Amino acid sequence: MSSGPTPESRLSEAASELGKALESLDVPYAIIGGVAISLMARPRLTADLDAVIGDILDRLPEVVLELTRLGFAARVPDPVAFAATNLVLLVRSPSGVPVDLSIGLTGFEQVALSRALTLRLATGSLVRVCRPVDLAVMKALADRSKDMDDLKEIVVRCTEREREEALATTSALAELLGTRSPTDRLEAALKSLEGA
Amino acid sequence: MGQMDEVRERMLAYMAKFAVLNEVKRREAQSRTLEERVRMMDDAYAFGVSQGWTGEKPFDFEHNRRWLTLKRKHVERSDAGI
Numbered sequence: 001m002s003s004g005p006t007p008e009s010r011l012s013e014a015a016s017e018l019g020k021a022l023e024s025l026d027v028p029y030a031i032i033g034g035v036a037i038s039l040m041a042r043p044r045l046t047a048d049l050d051a052v053i054g055d056i057l058d059r060l061p062e063v064v065l066e067l068t069r070l071g072f073a074a075r076v077p078d079p080v081a082f083a084a085t086n087l088v089l090l091v092r093s094p095s096g097v098p099v100d101l102s103i104g105l106t107g108f109e110q111v112a113l114s115r116a117l118t119l120r121l122a123t124g125s126l127v128r129v130c131r132p133v134d135l136a137v138m139k140a141l142a143d144r145s146k147d148m149d150d151l152k153e154i155v156v157r158c159t160e161r162e163r164e165e166a167l168a169t170t171s172a173l174a175e176l177l178g179t180r181s182p183t184d185r186l187e188a189a190l191k192s193l194e195g196a
Numbered sequence: 197m198g199q200m201d202e203v204r205e206r207m208l209a210y211m212a213k214f215a216v217l218n219e220v221k222r223r224e225a226q227s228r229t230l231e232e233r234v235r236m237m238d239d240a241y242a243f244g245v246s247q248g249w250t251g252e253k254p255f256d257f258e259h260n261r262r263w264l265t266l267k268r269k270h271v272e273r274s275d276a277g278i
Contacts, residue, residue: 009243035243043244047225047236075220087213090220098224100217106206122246142214176204177211 009122011035014049014097016125021070025063028054030116030130032102032138034150039119040132041153044146048098052109052130053089060084067091072099108137108169133162140170140186151189163190 015035022029031039034046056063060080068074071094076082083089089101104113112134119129130138132154139151155163167186174182228236 009246010239011243012246034240038240038244039247043240043247043249045237045240047228047240048221075224086216087209088217100221102213102217106210107203109210122248141211144218173207176200176207 010093010095010097011038011046011049012121012123012125013095014093014099015121015127016123017071017093017095018049018051018099019125019127021067021072022051022053024070025066027056027063028113028128029101030113030128030134032112032130032135033100036129036135037150037153039129040135040157041150044150044153048100049093050100050102052102052104052113054103054110054113055105056089056103057084057105060089064089070094108134108173112138131162132157133166136163136166136186136189137169137173140166140182140189141173143181143185148185148189151185152192155186155189155193 015031018029018031029051030036031049031051033048033050034044035049037044038046060083064074064080064083072091075090075092075098079089079091083101083103087103087105089103091099091101093099102109104110112130115134116128116130118126120126135154136151136158139147139154155166158166167183167190170186171183174180
């Protein structure tokens with residue numbers, strides 16, 4: 001690998017921009033998705049920046065307006081209506097990175113927000129990032145092939161106690177949804193550790 | 197509505213949210229130009245390096261293979277003046 005100067009990354013810029021913007025709006029957040037996996041486990045391809053945010057449903061217009069004022073652009077024609085219906089606010093950072101803000105209404109998302117880690121990026125900015133244990137639950141609930149890859153990466157970063165917690169939480173949520181699939185995915189990821 | 201029903205409703209909304217989001221991401225990925233895709237890959241790699249990644253391969257084999265294929269196509273198109 002090259003030992004030249006550290007290349008600039010729009011993802012770093014976007015994460016810094018997002019952190020500053022949401023903190024100025026007093027909106028709790030935690031980075032999830034590919035950027036969180038890249039920070040917590042190992043780098044992987046990602047086109048966008050994902051974060052879970054606190055319940056802003058009663059102040060959506062104000063938050064969207066302020067984000068726009070700070071240079072974030074909407075990715076759908078009516079971002080307020082879209083977010084109110086789908087619980088996700090779709091914007092583009094001033095640096096041009098798509099940003100998906102998932103409004104966290106479930107108990108496990110709120111727990112994830114409350115105990116997010118603060119990490120320093122290479123840019124010097126401090127950002128809030130979801131803990132591996134909470135990322136594991138999110139990845140177990142998701143159902144894409146790359147989520148399974150991420151899940152295998154992130155359980156490596158969990159302590160034994162965190163793995164047990166992730167499995168208990170996932171099982172309870174999966175049962176509520178009437179499915180075993182998330183539990184099966186997490187168990188498969190945990191099993192892959194045995195051969196590692 | 198009972199407390200468990202409310203928790204279940206919220207979980208169903210959570211799952212529905214990601215179904216919508218995945219569809220949006222799929223559409224956006226389809227409309228991305230080759231140049232944008234190459235830039236995205238370079239950027240993800242730069243992010244890893246900026247955070248101290250020193251491994252041989254920045255991404256897993258499948259990602260790496262796609263990266264190289266896209267890079268090659270990009271160079272071929274550039275050479276052909278496309």
